[in-house]
Amino acid sequence: MTQGERGTALLSVLLLVAVMAAISATAMDRLGLATRLAGNAASAAQARQWLAMAEDLGMSQLESQAADAGAALNSVLDVERTIALPDGMAVRATLRDGGNCFNLNSLAEEREGGRLIRSARSIDQFTNLMVLLGVGAGEARRIAESSADYIDTDRLPSPFGNERAVDSDGAGPVPDRAMVSITELSRI
Incomplete structure (x- = not known):
């Protein structure tokens, strides 16, 4: 083997080593990425399991509260609760009515101290719902505003509101509390 042939062989070997090093580096990078993706998938699966467990735990607590509430079932809606998990962590959850009906008590939101304050978003939703049902x-708007005023506790009349101490026909006071029955809507 001549000096030129040895140089060519050495160059070929070095070229093969360089190609194999590039392939190895790419493979190691892909392996690292696959490991991170597998870890993320495991974390996501665990988070889904924790979420399902928290949902079941929360539902059981809310069902017992709803059973205790009786007719005032709406008192457990739209109230943020903290649910303790077995590992010492906590989840904050708010139960909202997800049925095919409009919750009239959502026209006012509960604030600190149990005060009920008008919810402009819910008033707009109730107005739009009635318009879709054929009401002018x-x-x-008058019905939605009056209903919100009927529920809120601020004693301040709003546009088209219903803030009065006693109805004009003497039928009774405006409650300034959540509605217990749909029949209360007829007072407005």
Whole structure:
């Protein structure tokens, strides 16, 4: 083997080593990425399991509270609760009515001290719902505003509101509390 042939062989071997090093580096990078993805998938699966467990635990607590609430079932809706998990962590959850009906008590939101304050978003939703059902826009707005005023505890009349101490026909006071029955809507 001549000097030129040895140089060519050495160059070929070095080229093969360089190609193999590049392939190895790429493979190691892919292996690291796959390991991180597997770890993320495991963490996501565990988070889904914790979420399902927290949901079951929360539902059991809320079902017992709803059973205790009786007719005032709406008192457990739209109230943020903290649910303790077995590992010492906690989840904050708010139960909202997800049915196919409009929760009239959502027209006012509960604030600190148990105060009920009008919810502009819910008033707009109730107005839009009535308009979709064929009620005139003005009449729908008046009913929604009056209903919110009926529930809120601020004693301040709002546009189209219903803040009075006693109805004009003497039927009774405006409650300034959450509605217990749908029949209360007829007082407005």
